[in-house]
Amino acid sequence: MAAPPLPTPDHDSQPFWDGAKAGRLSAQRCPNCGRFRWPPAEYCPHCHHHGGDWVSLPGTGVVQSFVIVHRAFDPGFEDKVPYAVAHIALDGADGVAIIGNVLTDPVDAIAIGQRVAVEFVDSGPISMPRFKPI
Amino acid sequence: MQAISNRTAITGIGWTAFTRSADRSVLALATDASLNAIDDAGLQTRDIDGIVTYFHNQDTIAPRQLVQALGLADCSYQMMSALGGGWACAAVASAAMAIHAGLCRNVLVFRAMKGQSEKSLPARIAAGEDQWSRPFGISHAAARFGPHVTAHMERYGTTSVDFGHLAVTQRAHARLNRKSMMTKPMTIDDHQASPWLIYPFRLLDTCLRSDGAVAIVVSAADRARDSRHGPVHIRAMMGGTLTNQHGTLGTPGLWELYAHRAGEKLYAGAEMTPDDVDLFELYDPFTGICLMHMEGFGMAGRGEAAARLRAGDAGLDGPIPLNTHGGLLSEAYMHGLGHVVEAVQQLRPGGVRDDFCEGAHDHDRAHCRQIRDARVGLVCGECGDSSLILTCDGF
Ligand SMILES: [Zn+2]
Numbered sequence: 001m002a003a004p005p006l007p008t009p010d011h012d013s014q015p016f017w018d019g020a021k022a023g024r025l026s027a028q029r030c031p032n033c034g035r036f037r038w039p040p041a042e043y044c045p046h047c048h049h050h051g052g053d054w055v056s057l058p059g060t061g062v063v064q065s066f067v068i069v070h071r072a073f074d075p076g077f078e079d080k081v082p083y084a085v086a087h088i089a090l091d092g093a094d095g096v097a098i099i100g101n102v103l104t105d106p107v108d109a110i111a112i113g114q115r116v117a118v119e120f121v122d123s124g125p126i127s128m129p130r131f132k133p134i
Numbered sequence: 135m136q137a138i139s140n141r142t143a144i145t146g147i148g149w150t151a152f153t154r155s156a157d158r159s160v161l162a163l164a165t166d167a168s169l170n171a172i173d174d175a176g177l178q179t180r181d182i183d184g185i186v187t188y189f190h191n192q193d194t195i196a197p198r199q200l201v202q203a204l205g206l207a208d209c210s211y212q213m214m215s216a217l218g219g220g221w222a223c224a225a226v227a228s229a230a231m232a233i234h235a236g237l238c239r240n241v242l243v244f245r246a247m248k249g250q251s252e253k254s255l256p257a258r259i260a261a262g263e264d265q266w267s268r269p270f271g272i273s274h275a276a277a278r279f280g281p282h283v284t285a286h287m288e289r290y291g292t293t294s295v296d297f298g299h300l301a302v303t304q305r306a307h308a309r310l311n312r313k314s315m316m317t318k319p320m321t322i323d324d325h326q327a328s329p330w331l332i333y334p335f336r337l338l339d340t341c342l343r344s345d346g347a348v349a350i351v352v353s354a355a356d357r358a359r360d361s362r363h364g365p366v367h368i369r370a371m372m373g374g375t376l377t378n379q380h381g382t383l384g385t386p387g388l389w390e391l392y393a394h395r396a397g398e399k400l401y402a403g404a405e406m407t408p409d410d411v412d413l414f415e416l417y418d419p420f421t422g423i424c425l426m427h428m429e430g431f432g433m434a435g436r437g438e439a440a441a442r443l444r445a446g447d448a449g450l451d452g453p454i455p456l457n458t459h460g461g462l463l464s465e466a467y468m469h470g471l472g473h474v475v476e477a478v479q480q481l482r483p484g485g486v487r488d489d490f491c492e493g494a495h496d497h498d499r500a501h502c503r504q505i506r507d508a509r510v511g512l513v514c515g516e517c518g519d520s521s522l523i524l525t526c527d528g529f
Contacts, residue, residue, distance in 0.1 A: 005258055007265035039266055065288070065388045067280035068333035074256040074273035085270050087281050087388065101270050108333075112288045128269065 004076040006126045012040040015054045020127040025059045025118050027093040028052035038096040059118040060134065061088040064097055066110050084110045088131060102131045109133075136370050136403040142230035143358040143365030144524065145240070146175025146351030147475045152315050152466035155251040156345035161195050164246035165203045167347035175351040176362035177240060179204045182351070184211035184241035186229050188469070190218030191254050193247045200244065210237045217374065219417055220519035222470025224373025227520065229352040239354065245471040246347035253343060276332035276340060276420055279517075283334050283422030285388035290437030294334065297421035298325035299443040300456075301338050301463055304418065307450065308460025310503035312488040315342055316464040339421040341462035348471045350478065359527075366481045369510075370404035370523040372396050391423075393430025393518025401432070404523040406510070408432030411523070413480055413505050414454060415473035415513045418461040423517075428456065430518045451497070455505050470515045474522065477511035480504065481526040 009017040019026040028040050032049035043050055066086035072078045084107055089097045100118075104110045116131035148170025150156070150163050164187075172179055182204065185197035197212040211232040215221045222245075229241035260268035272278055286292050302322055308314035320338065328338040358365035375396040401407055414433055418424035428439040433454045442448065448456035459465045459476035466472060479486040485508075490501035497506055509529050514521040 002258075004271065005256070005260040005268050007269045008259055008261035009265070010261065013265060039263065065281035065285040067277050067284060068330070069271055069274075069277055070330040070332060072271075074268070074271065076256075076258075077271045077273075080271065083271055085272055085277055085281075099267050099270050099272065112285065 002075040004074070006123060012042065016040060017126060019054065019056070020120055020129055023120050023127070025057045025090070025129060026054045027057055027090060027096050029055045029093075036093040036096045038098065055093070057090055057092040061090040061116055061131070063087070063102060063110065063112055063114040063116060064089050065112055066102065068107055068110070082107045086110065086131070088116060100129055100131050102133070104133055135405050138230060138234045138371070139369050139404065140367045141355050142233050142352055143355045143367045144226070144350055144474070144478050145353045145358045145361035145365055146171040146173075146177065147349070147478050148172070148174055149313065149348045149472075149475065150346045152313055152344045152346040152468070154315070154345065156248055160193070160246050160248055161199055161203055163248075163345070163347035164195055164200055164244050164349070167246065167349040168200060168204060168242055168244055171242065171349035171351050174362060175240070175353065176360070177351065179206060181240050182206060182242050183208055184229060184232050184238035185209065186213045186225050186241060186243045187245060188215040188217060188221040188225050190216070190469070193249065193252070193254065195246065200242070211241065217519070219419065219470045219516035221374065222417065222473065222515035222520060223371065223513055223522045224515065224520035225471070226350065226352060226368070226474055226522060227371035227373040230368050230371065233352060233354050239357070241352045242349060243352060243471065244347060244349040245469050247469070248345040249467055250343040251345050274332060276335050279420060279423050280332055280334060282388050282391060282426060283420065286422065286426055287334060289389040290440070292422070292425065292437070292440045294336065295322060295326065296440035296443060297339050297425065298322045300421045300425060300448070301325050303443065303448050304457050304461050305464045307458050307503060308464030310489045310499070310501065311459050311465055312490070314460050314465045315344060316460065334422055335420050341419045342464070342467045344466040344468065346466055346468060348468045348475050350471070350474060364483045364527045366478045367525045367527065367529065368522060369406070369525045370400050371521070372400045372403070373520040375399070375519050390436070391426050391430050391517045393427050393514065396518045396521055397431040400521045400523060406523060411510050411512045412455070412508045413458055413477065413511045414456045415458065415477045415511065416456060417470050417473065417514055417516050418457055418463050419516065421463065424457070424461070427514055427518055431512055431514060431521070450499060450503060450505060458503055458505060473513050477513050477524050480508045481511050481524055483527065
């Protein structure tokens, strides 16, 4: 059975995955204009300042939208269907929405506007965030 | 008007059979469709001096391979973009710009693939931007684009039955197209009985996978007058308007695609409004995304595409005929270039040549798919990221 592909951290994303390993959800904020950005990048897309600060977030957010995968097109997810993938607007980081799995029972109990909180699941070198309703 | 308006024209179109398993190489498919398009334009291979294509997932041959296969002695411009279905109309725009700039006389645009028989499995690594999606189970485009549609449903009350009306309309059109892979009649009940693949999409909301190729020839308008089937003029073009796909930049939210902004710019470039357009060939990877394209390009107001579909307005005899060939859902998955071919066919003096009419088009929908009085056509790629307005000769 194939496993889901794990993320490959890079220079821009390493602090996010380091934070995840420590049980912390984080995002990057510009020290010049104070705005958040996503995905991580060296330069601020708003003011083009070089560099960013990593800020710990509360780990809660709101489901903006979602899909429910009933048929896995990636063999690594064959034993996981059906599962929900959502865009989650993160509390404490205005304008940042990340993609994540939301666990509800049943799976179609997921809804736009639902409030969720993160937890981390250890997958060897990486800790993967996932979300549950609160 | 754009400086390039009406300065270039599409003079040739060609295609191969569309199948689930082509017993030949992608290069052979590309060569076949290209020779057909060159012949259709009334040209010789030596008249071609530019080649453009696009791809996703490395599924194609490169233009240089086609230069070799066609035995071109001379080539002044090659272009190959990784932007996939978003770039379908930009490929044509790129060819037109090379001609308008004086680099080329006639540019061939092709899309060739074995999308069904040699489909690629998702990679086992998730690096770069993929690290934010693939580890969470997004590998199919339905999962990547689906959140836009779920958000549209929440905001406007759009339903799966609405999507059914689009799928059924396009299937009816495909049944009048000799090229179509899907010709079995479809009802709303059939649509509603089809299984969920990735909610909000059922099997019958989802594009085909196909083996095959299509090609078109773009020429300078002043040389195009004598082309074999008459020129179809390129009135306006947009290419690569892509912004943030997650709706955080440039769009108010996930329920709206950047097509709205691209549509405004396209119509301004043509000095036209949606009321001027006689037929729409809009990228349809999934029903719900096509429905959002309808709103982006002004076929319907925000949140109103579903009502127009339910009213039958998108049919061949409706006020806003849509995907008159069957589209990616029912004709074949030719990554959007098939939509350009269809618009050209509808706008030529002789009309479409691969419906079931014997002789002149009579608009009897038992065999004819020709639109009445087709003079202006609009085509768009994925999310409206590229688009064209085409007009019949003499418009
Ligand atoms: Zn800044």
